[in-house]
Amino acid sequence: MGYLGGYPELPAGMEWDGEQVFIASVDLAALPGRSRDTELSREGRVLFFAETFDGRTTLDRPDGPPEFPYALYIPPGTETVARDPSSAGDCFHEEYVLERRPLGAETIWDMDTTLDPDGFSRSPADMDAGERESYEEAVALKEAIEEFRSLAGQLSP
Known part of the structure; x- marks a missing residue:
């Protein structure tokens, strides 16, 4: 490189x-x-x-x-x-x-912290409907990324 x-x-x-x-x-x-x-x-x-x-x-x-x-x-x-x-x-x-x-360089997958379900400050039970929907989307996205990683193996250029 x-x-x-x-x-x-x-x-x-x-x-x-x-x-x-x-x-x-x-x-x-x-x-x-x-x-x-x-x-x-x-x-x-x-x-x-x-x-x-x-x-x-x-x-x-x-x-x-x-x-x-x-x-x-x-x-x-x-x-x-x-x-x-x-x-x-x-x-x-x-x-x-x-x-x-x-x-050298490598590509590293890193989830945007605003989309990480662990980044939400309140538990789902304490969230309003809009925040809960965002949380559930973040959980689904994180699960999809983890599934992709497991299928793709180690991602690198």
Whole structure:
């Protein structure tokens, strides 16, 4: 799905002075289906950065983001070049380079707590007709989800 840390693979010709700390690269085509229910492209890569200042990074910068983008979209088919300290400028800080490791994702089913029958504050006997109807629908939904889980087994991408 991508990787965390290491050095960025930037579009050929794009400058990188090393001041921006590379955080991660995400392959959009590898994201599980539900996590792509956005206007974000389903192809290409997104690179995430932070910028160093005063021995810290922009992840904890009190005065807001710098001019360099935190995220950079790279369309599919774009020629990229792996960058390393030799391609970085004088601002490069080796101490901020994270160890490169793979990123993964999984789809997890989680019931909306407003639909969970255990989330109702009163017992069914104390509910008015409308609330009781909602409770009974929540119970039926939870039972249907549990039945589906038992039939489908472990759900994962």
